[in-house]
Amino acid sequence: MTGTPLLKCAGVSKRFGGIRALDGVDLEVGEGEIIGLVGPNGSGKTTLLSCIAGSHSVSSGTIELAGHDIARSAPHRRAHAGIARTFQVPRPLGSFTVVENVAMSMMFGRDRVARTAALDRADLVLERVGLDAHRDRAVGVLTLHERKFLEIARALALDPRLILLDEVLGGLNPAEAAEGMSLIASLRDSGVAVVYIEHNVRAVASLADRMYVLDRGRNLAHGSPEAVLADPSVVAAYLGGEVDA
Amino acid sequence: MKLSFDPSLRRPLVMIAAGVAAALALLPVLGSGFAVTFGFQFLIWIVLALSWSLFSGNTGYASFGHGVFFGIGTYVAAAVFRSTEAPFVVALLAAGLVAGLLALVLGVAVFSSPRFAGDLFGLVTLAMAFIVMTIVSNTSFLDGGTGVFVREHTDGTWIGASTRHLFVVGALLAGLAAITAAVTSVTRWGAALRSIRDDESVAESLGVPTYRYKVVAFAVSGAIAGLAGAPQAVFLGYVEVGAVFALHIPLFVIMMAILGGMSRWWGPVVGAAVVVALREALLGLGSAEVAQIIVGVSLVVVIAVMPHGLSGVAVKVRKPQLAKEEAR
Incomplete structure (x- = not known):
């Protein structure tokens, strides 16, 4: 990756009381790149996503979006700057309809679209994901x-500019997961960068340009999917055996 | 800035205008005695229930301190009457402004800390009520422990001349509160508040500046309650801490909003009507205590069997499919 990365996390640490969930984690994402973020349960993947999105404050370290420090910005400011996220357990706004949920992002996002126009535009997004x-x-x-x-x-x-996807395929049947994977792949074509957490390592490897592996809140490895999956430390610490890349 | 009119607002606005017009048209029929007094108090309860619901109903932050803003409005109006010859409208605006500013300052402080989210917010607003009550009681300009005679300053003025005039002011304030609630229900501002109630963290992730919306909504809610305090000062004639800041005021307001339901903007109006009517009917039985118990039990029953309040039941009857999906 050359030039200023879209997202740069350097030495990010997060403590919850006496527990160190993240310990000096580094992560870089280029424009339009799909990054796979994997690791065993409790390795800090979702915590890192929450630190990038702003729902958790960092204990130390820096987070930059296109060269601008956002580590202390409120979550809504990060959304305005171009960071979107999904939640591991879906959290729709319960008193809004499907289209209103989507329109909320447009009404309060980067362009602050008027309500009526936002509802119209939300239809296009619903069509794209098949929820029309x-x-x-x-x-x-x-x-x-x-x-x-x-x-x-x-x-x-x-x-x-960057979407943080937290296990969006978890719990889906094979046909639904395949639909989800083609949707994620289509994001690359539209120039949106993605940080993608998933337990299904093969699914991540098939989509990602590069992968990062976390273990107990620390960087364990990163590189191309092939290189990461062949890394002996990853195999030993996370996969627990041979993997056909 | 270009202001656009949401067509879905037409019906509620027509209904509100018709309601206010009907109340004013009814005035000559009511005469000048008990019915007008009862009507005025009912209108003030509507203002309080709608203004409480504007913030607490929409955001889900249950405030137990709403009576503070009503009480401050009452005291500010009393201070204006006592210290100046200004017309009633000045006292009214001062009451709303000071109550709104107080809510703004409290909101800025309380919402700055995530520790005061959820149940703790309710406790903080309750503590706030006791603090403000003590300050008012010990401030000679406002009360000083002796109470304030208002009637001698309003006698001979338009507002002090007749309870009918208080009724007119009450009807206009109820109309204002209803318009604010109806507009909130269909605008970006209302959507932001409801998203806070649904999931504040998700709302932030979608770009909603939740802190700002909470502070502003709390201030507007407090200001409207403060406005209602001005005619109340004239109505009481003598303003004292124990009556103005009584704890039953915010509790009744919360009861009205919950009973009527908060998923529709007009729910608190229905709740106010039911609580006021029920209370009045039960008082006829001769025991205020029994009346209070029955009203309280009614609330518990409604919460248990009608989670969306009476307005939710009305929607269930008219639009069963919508109510069914909302309930899930």
């Missing part, structure tokens, strides 16, 4: 698959 038939439904009736895709739709509606 559920436009006016209450979110409470959606299936897990639909809720996960609503998370992606809401993130896309922010018109982001």
